Amino acid sequence: MNNEACGTVRELIPDFVGGRLAATDVGVVERHVPDCAECAAELALARVVLASRLAPPPQLLERLLRSVESVRTQPARTWWGISAAAIAALALGIGISSDPAAQIPVDVPGYAYEVEEGDIWLSDDGLVAGAPLFDGLSDDALLQLLDELSGGSA
Amino acid sequence: MSVRDEERLGGDPSDLELVHAGRSGDDSALGELVKRHHAAAYRVAVSLVNEDDVAQDVVQDAFIKAFRALGGFRGDASFRTWLLTITANEARGALRRSSRRKETALEDAGPVQSEAMGPAQAAVVSQEAGRARAMLERLPEKQRLSVSLRIEEGLSFKEIGEVIGSSEGAARVNYFHGIRRLRELME
Numbered sequence A: 001m002n003n004e005a006c007g008t009v010r011e012l013i014p015d016f017v018g019g020r021l022a023a024t025d026v027g028v029v030e031r032h033v034p035d036c037a038e039c040a041a042e043l044a045l046a047r048v049v050l051a052s053r054l055a056p057p058p059q060l061l062e063r064l065l066r067s068v069e070s071v072r073t074q075p076a077r078t079w080w081g082i083s084a085a086a087i088a089a090l091a092l093g094i095g096i097s098s099d100p101a102a103q104i105p106v107d108v109p110g111y112a113y114e115v116e117e118g119d120i121w122l123s124d125d126g127l128v129a130g131a132p133l134f135d136g137l138s139d140d141a142l143l144q145l146l147d148e149l150s151g152g153s154a
Numbered sequence B: 001m002s003v004r005d006e007e008r009l010g011g012d013p014s015d016l017e018l019v020h021a022g023r024s025g026d027d028s029a030l031g032e033l034v035k036r037h038h039a040a041a042y043r044v045a046v047s048l049v050n051e052d053d054v055a056q057d058v059v060q061d062a063f064i065k066a067f068r069a070l071g072g073f074r075g076d077a078s079f080r081t082w083l084l085t086i087t088a089n090e091a092r093g094a095l096r097r098s099s100r101r102k103e104t105a106l107e108d109a110g111p112v113q114s115e116a117m118g119p120a121q122a123a124v125v126s127q128e129a130g131r132a133r134a135m136l137e138r139l140p141e142k143q144r145l146s147v148s149l150r151i152e153e154g155l156s157f158k159e160i161g162e163v164i165g166s167s168e169g170a171a172r173v174n175y176f177h178g179i180r181r182l183r184e185l186m187e
């Protein structure tokens, strides 16, 4: 048994059992394991762990696909989902806070929140979930929004 | 055939392409991301919360949060790693809430029954695999996740580090300690 070879093989074992290895590395594992009881035992264990992999319950996928449909709002609803503060900011011609951490009360990795300009992502409870910048809207669209807003408050 | 190949047939769009399509309003792209990654997310959730119904709720919350924050996904991590990180965070949140509930229940109603085995645990494919699953549950959380993510999902140590909130090196150490401990438990 050769410790350096064992180290190499043990790094490769997970991808070997998962069928993710290139042919040359498959050969490295296959040549080593017959002569090394320790690596053979570790390979056997990895196979058992992979075989114990759980399958999700069949109804989960359907449930998730339904929930995806409710994640986003359609553009027409998006306009009405914007907060009064956002509308005021729009009317004043100023930008809206792009501090996403203040707007998305969820516990996801920090780098998730760097919102690119132009993205408008609203949660379906009407909160601004991204940084809604209006630069991407045409003049007609902005006028239509302002028309609808003034019509709604009259 | 690899785990990822099973979920990605030849010529299909990459995850990143689906993310871009989803951001442009293509709901079917989001559906495809769900199809590709819900099984891995479910396994991460079950591994942490150990209850089928709680795990399903965790996975649903994780996808919703991921899709709502999709505008900020830059693609420097894979979508899969990003989703699994959110799933692990959601699962830890669910665990904290359930331990608070248990403490309350303990004060109100005396000792708590041990967790019942869910259908997920019952679905193991063989006696040996069933034993491995049971022994995996006895590993510390980071070792358990490192072993599962490396072998079952094919994540790299760097990706595992992102999910468990540690460095690549720490993920590697957790994996090899977990494997060694698992071998001892299985003997």
Ligand SMILES: [Zn+2]
Binding pocket: A001, A002, A005, A006, A007, A009, A032, A036, A038, A039, A040
């Ligand atoms: Zn060896």
